[in-house]
Amino acid sequence: MIRHMILRNVMYRPVRTCITIIAVAIEVTLVLIVVGLTSGMLSDTAKRIEGIGADIMVQPPSASIFMAFSGAPMPIEIGQKLAQIKNVRAVAPVLLQFNSTNGLDIIYGIDPESFREVSGGFVFHDGRDLQNANDILVDDWYAKGRKVKVGETLHVLGHDFNVAGIVEHGKGARLFVLMSTLQELSGARDKASVFFIRCDHPEQTAKVIGAISQLLPHYEVRPLRDYLSLMTSSNLPGLQTFIHSMIMLAAGIGFLVILLSMYTTIIERTREIGVLKSLGASRGYIVRVILSETIALCLAGILLGVAMSYTVRWLFLTAFPTLTIVVAPSWLLRAAAIAIIGGLVGASYPAWIASRKDPVEALAYE
Amino acid sequence: MEPILKTENLWKIYRAGRLDVAALRGVNVDVYPGEFVSVMGPSGCGKSTLLHVIGGLSQASRGRVLLDGNDLAALGDAGRTLLRRHKVGFVFQRFNLLPTLNAKGNIALAQHIHGDGFDPHRFDVVTRMLGLTDRLDHRPSELSGGEQQRVAIARAIINEPKIVLADEPTGNLDTKNSENVLGLLRQLNKDLGQTIVMITHNPEAAAYGNRVLHMRDGLVVDGASAN
Known part of the structure; x- marks a missing residue:
């Protein structure tokens, strides 16, 4: 029943639903492309260095x-x-x-x-x-x-x-x-x-x-056999900070859009919340409805985001063939988790407000 | 016979700015199982407040509300939620159907919240009795006012509540649909023994009940008990 209600709810306001989904998709795309670009460049560089065929590298x-x-x-x-x-x-x-x-x-x-x-x-x-x-x-x-x-x-x-x-x-x-x-x-x-x-x-x-x-x-003397494993963003503190900043930015976009979208939703559906309460829906039930709707929006955003990431990757590689962008499966999962967690955190405040609404006031809401 | 609903010295005081406004001033009412009680009175006399308090939508400031033996005044929010879920069915003036769901979804939602899942037999009996069988796939916006109110009544009784509380159920309906809805409420009362408390302004509508309770200035002035 909740699934049916969520589906109807998200289809009821298609523009808002689309905007929310696109925002989550941008969040996912940003994470995947930034990480894919940096790790792709690093691994590409590492492979090329390894490809020289030397055994040792000496640096200052x-x-x-x-x-x-x-x-x-x-x-x-x-x-x-x-x-x-x-x-x-x-x-x-x-x-x-x-x-x-x-x-x-x-x-x-x-x-x-x-x-x-x-x-x-x-x-x-x-x-x-x-x-x-x-x-x-x-x-x-x-x-x-x-x-x-x-x-x-x-x-x-x-x-x-x-x-x-x-x-x-x-x-x-x-x-x-x-x-x-x-x-x-x-x-x-x-x-x-x-x-x-x-x-x-x-x-x-x-x-x-x-x-x-x-x-x-x-002097820095390194065996090139280990070079590929050393060329990760974690060995480059500045890059790691950059990646973290971009992920935070992306998660922030998702968080704010979901917060705004769900907040608007519960304001708009104040009377419906009152109706649910009059029917005996508990606070947990109302929170579950709102968070489930958020997850549904996030999942749609994640799917679109993955598709957008591969499209952006294709566009980049078409424009700059020497680039390497690695969309790793592990980062697909991480980007999805970031989107869902960001969305749930963003929706938790509106859900909390909705669950605590006074039913009489909610039913009287115009 | 024990009343299904009993209020004892029921007070409800609202805070309006710095002023305390008493909407109910020591209401004493008994409603017995199988009764159809109409509550009449001028605007602002406390009819809706009484309905909200006895239905567990808001808490009394003072006094007791015994609904099927449970003291609502002693229950917290979670307790009153459970009581509404299992023992009360509401019908509102503005129907209050969820616009995103069709008629079937609106009725089934009450069953879902009730927790026993979808009962096709009960659903069939109720929708047939209310003449909704061919309107179930329509959304509220595609239904007439009378049809919407019939869906709201179906939603209220689908879980076989101990009491149905109807707040001006004909307030948004024309004469013909009002008669239809009131007839259905009386039928529910007579055929199924459904206890109903209905608020109305209209004496003709009130006459559909088997007892009329008059309120004024937060007090019941007439008809407080069947006795």
Whole structure:
């Protein structure tokens, strides 16, 4: 009976019902897209770093695992010392630079030979390797997304580069230039942001890490095998705060809309509440009716929100093919829980008011 | 025979700003099972207040209300809610049907709140008696005033209450529908032995009852007891 009544109630005011459902859907979409975007970018970055094929990564002291946050404070000569450590097969210094021209990208400044030794080399879809100071390599996703072809000019970092080749994705960055060029453009002469190291055998990683830690105490030395698991938002305090803030904002939207919607509903249905009370409905019954209606609205909002999330994801990926947005099942459940809890909290005050209404006053309500 | 409803020195005082206004000033009434009592009196004499207090919708300020042996004055909100659910059926002047539900839903809602679930046999008997069988799928907005009041009566009696309290049940109806509704109430009283207390302004309507109780200034001035 309650289900029937709820269905009739939500259909009785279709505009208000739609607005409430859309607000909950926006809440769910906001949560899923913000989390999906951040975790997608992190996992994508991590996979690409892992894809380099190195065993160890060396960064300056206190450097973030999110390498784009780090500058270039390491002298490049460190690479020579690292190369002399026993069981180190190859060392590839890399200079990182953020590019904000036509989107956000990380550019790797590499020494092609050492990078090839560590990574096993690029797989070329088209073109050739870096040779000249103005050469740039782009990965296939970037080329597809930005419709870039070999031989074209690409304007990044305020500089015109010649697209020398298109390579298979998954080797750290989407854009690669010569290290010397990037050092020149970023004013970081003889500096590197990170050293990727390949051991003779992967099982020698721990031993080599020990040796590096002795040689460069306080430097961040990490096995790349663990990198993917480290690249989570919880290891990036600022990002975690951002995600929490966005979730709070989304939950706040849901809370306020449900509060307003249900408050309006009980004001409008004051006489109906009086009728229910005259029929002997308890306070609990009235609270149950209102909260059940809220849950019904939230469930509809969640379904719409999930559909909207996948639509927004598709739109984003169509507009920015290099983005990764992960809509994880665990976050689908969490977003649903956030929407329902926010809705129930928002509806609890109107429900409380309704349950305590004086039946005589309610029946006399015009 | 014990009265089904008995009030003893019943007072109801409202607070209006800084003033206390006594709507009931020591009402003593007995209603016996199977009676159809009409309550008459001028506006503001306390008729509706009496109905609200004896139906457990509001609490008495002083005195006792014994409904089927239960003292309403001693019951809290939850106790009075239970009493309304199991022993009282209300019929209002403005019908007070839920606009979102059809006639069937409005009647079945009372059964649902009562807690025994939908009883198709009782439902069938009541709707047939009230001539509602072909109007059950219609919403209140699609029913005439007379039909709406018949649905409200069906809702009031569906759970076989000890007493039906009707507050100006014909106040919003034309003459023909008023006669129809009053006839139905009398039929319920005669055929089913349903105890009814009805408030009305109209002496003709009051005549449908088998006792008329007159109120003035918060007091019952005539007809307080069948004796």
